[in-house]
Amino acid sequence: MASFSTNEFRAGLKVMLDGDPCSIIENEFVKPGKGQAFNRVKLRNLKSGRVWERTFKSGESLEGADVMDRTMEYLYNDGEFWHFMEPDTYEQYQADTEAVGDAAQWLKEQDRCEVTLYNDAPLAVTPANFVELEITETDPGLKGDTASGGNKPATLSTGAVVKVPLFLSQGEVVRIDTRSGEYVGRGKA
Amino acid sequence: MPIHNQHVEHWHPGASLDALRARAELLKLIRDFLQQRGVLEVETPILCSAPATDPSLTPIAAGPRWLQTSPEYAMKRLLAAGSGPIYQICKAFRHGEAGPRHNPEFTLLEWYRPGFTLSDLIAETVDLVTQALGERPVEQVTYCDLFERYLEVNPLTADVGILAALARQHVDYASEAEHRDIWLDLLMSHVIEPKLSGITVVYHYPASQAALAQIDGNFEPAVALRFELYVDALELANGYQELTDPEEQAERFAQDNLTLEQRGEPVRVLDSALLAALHAGMPDCAGVALGLDRLLAIQLGASSLKDVISFDWTRC
Numbered sequence: 032m033a034s035f036s037t038n039e040f041r042a043g044l045k046v047m048l049d050g051d052p053c054s055i056i057e058n059e060f061v062k063p064g065k066g067q068a069f070n071r072v073k074l075r076n077l078k079s080g081r082v083w084e085r086t087f088k089s090g091e092s093l094e095g096a097d098v099m100d101r102t103m104e105y106l107y108n109d110g111e112f113w114h115f116m117e118p119d120t121y122e123q124y125q126a127d128t129e130a131v132g133d134a135a136q137w138l139k140e141q142d143r144c145e146v147t148l149y150n151d152a153p154l155a156v157t158p159a160n161f162v163e164l165e166i167t168e169t170d171p172g173l174k175g176d177t178a179s180g181g182n183k184p185a186t187l188s189t190g191a192v193v194k195v196p197l198f199l200s201q202g203e204v205v206r207i208d209t210r211s212g213e214y215v216g217r218g219k220a
Numbered sequence: 221m222p223i224h225n226q227h228v229e230h231w232h233p234g235a236s237l238d239a240l241r242a243r244a245e246l247l248k249l250i251r252d253f254l255q256q257r258g259v260l261e262v263e264t265p266i267l268c269s270a271p272a273t274d275p276s277l278t279p280i281a282a283g284p285r286w287l288q289t290s291p292e293y294a295m296k297r298l299l300a301a302g303s304g305p306i307y308q309i310c311k312a313f314r315h316g317e318a319g320p321r322h323n324p325e326f327t328l329l330e331w332y333r334p335g336f337t338l339s340d341l342i343a344e345t346v347d348l349v350t351q352a353l354g355e356r357p358v359e360q361v362t363y364c365d366l367f368e369r370y371l372e373v374n375p376l377t378a379d380v381g382i383l384a385a386l387a388r389q390h391v392d393y394a395s396e397a398e399h400r401d402i403w404l405d406l407l408m409s410h411v412i413e414p415k416l417s418g419i420t421v422v423y424h425y426p427a428s429q430a431a432l433a434q435i436d437g438n439f440e441p442a443v444a445l446r447f448e449l450y451v452d453a454l455e456l457a458n459g460y461q462e463l464t465d466p467e468e469q470a471e472r473f474a475q476d477n478l479t480l481e482q483r484g485e486p487v488r489v490l491d492s493a494l495l496a497a498l499h500a501g502m503p504d505c506a507g508v509a510l511g512l513d514r515l516l517a518i519q520l521g522a523s524s525l526k527d528v529i530s531f532d533w534t535r536c
Contacts, residue, residue, distance in 0.1 A: 037316075038316045038318065048394075058319075059319055059320070060316075060317060060318060060319035060321075060322050061409045061410070062276075062317065062322070062409065063405045063408040063409040063413065063455070064408075064448045064455050064458050065274065065276060065429060065431045065446075065458060066276055066401060066404075066405035066408070066409075066429060067276055067401065067402050067405040067406075068276060068316070068317065069405070069406065069409060069410075071410070083392065084392060085392045085393070085394050086391050086392065086393045086394065086395075086406065086410065087393075087394050087395050088395035088396070088402075089316060090278075090316065091394075091395055
């Protein structure tokens with residue numbers, strides 16, 4: 032794997048740090064007048080998700096991380112692993128609970144999502160920004176009540192619990208923004 | 221990775237036309253200010269055969285020569301030739317220095333005042349900055365007092381272990397520090413600078429950070445007769461009571477090359493013409509270099525130099 036010098040660091044570059052693959056979020060060149068130049072780098076550890084800031088002497092290098100983001104189709108969960116498939120090659124990958132993390136609550140079979148591969152194994156899973164899921168459990172809907180503006184908890188087919196407007200009932204499909212976990216509207220299905 | 225052709229997307233300038241007009245006004249203000257004070261505008265070559273030796277600057281090669289990192293050496297040769305007070309507005313080039321507050325190619329204002337003490341030049345620099353930016357609170361503080369104030373440590377006498385512990389407490393630092401100045405630079409840039417406000421003139425730097433300033437041995441420990449002027453957290457100008465002794469200059473050249481050698485970097489050609497000029501005799505003087513793009517950015521409230529440079533590094 033190639034190595035990258037601090038002046039090549041840019042957002043999205045994947046590097047190895049302390050033995051873990053990390054993604055660079057921000058890279059700021061800092062220099063006190065005549066003195067030593069530094070790069071103040073904000074990184075995300077792709078294994079733990081932790082974001083932190085670290086300072087390097089300018090000109091130092093880090094090894095690149097063999098990390099790639101691929102769009103895949105979620106197939107099924109066998110109770111232990113989540114299985115994904117690359118639509119072009121039909122190649123399948125299995126991801127463990129740690130890799131899937133919070134994405135688990137938004138994964139519906141046959142939906143597209145982003146799988147981050149590290150050394151060809153899933154490291155992290157990012158759901159699509161918007162998913163449509165069926166309500167499997169909620170208090171009975173108040174038909175026609177679209178004005179009162181209140182909301183109630185609803186359990187979705189994936190197990191996620193979100194707040195939805197009072198007028199929705201079990202069996203209906205809702206559209207959710209997975210980044211915030213918020214209801215954005217009724218689904219098309 | 222797809223090739224992203226920035227030059228197609230970024231054909232237009234990063235600075236607004238208003239910013240370009242403000243730049244022209246600022247240039248006029250500076251020229252008027254210095255002309256009224258009898259300082260002569262000069263030009264010196266941008267391509268030089270001996271680059272600056274400062275190990276913290278990386279010069280850019282241009283064929284068999286170097287793009288200047290500052291016009292310092294050539295201007296000192298003019299001073300030795302009897303030019304009297306001189307100034308220059310020119311482009312300077314520093315490899316790898318890119319970001320919101322840096323552009324590898326930038327505009328520098330540099331001027332020299334024979335007969336001036338460091339405090340005379342500090343006063344003049346503050347005057348110019350105030351004319352460009354309007355009145356702002358001004359404070360002059362020693363490097364030492366600044367560290368005492370924000371970190372409760374004496375930067376000149378504290379044990380290197382204490383400085384390291386203090387720096388590690390504030391900064392997650394991943395690299396080696398082979399000199400106490402690295403810890404001081406970390407503390408200065410990461411902890412102190414962000415807290416500065418108004419116009420702050422920091423003076424009496426550690427002797428190890430003298431660059432080309434005289435060292436004053438009347439202090440214990442000795443200090444460098446050097447100042448930095450900040451506007452809020454942004455470093456704007458760096459001035460010296462200039463070194464005039466050719467032996468001392470030759471020693472600092474040698475020290476710089478030794479540092480480069482220890483780092484495994486190529487040593488630099490030494491400017492023998494500068495040494496010859498110092499031997500012939502350079503008048504006692506104070507000199508300062510000021511980042512003109514930064515001054516304009518502060519004047520316009522711009523958060524990045526790309527807003528005040530027609531085509532910044534990413535657009536050319």
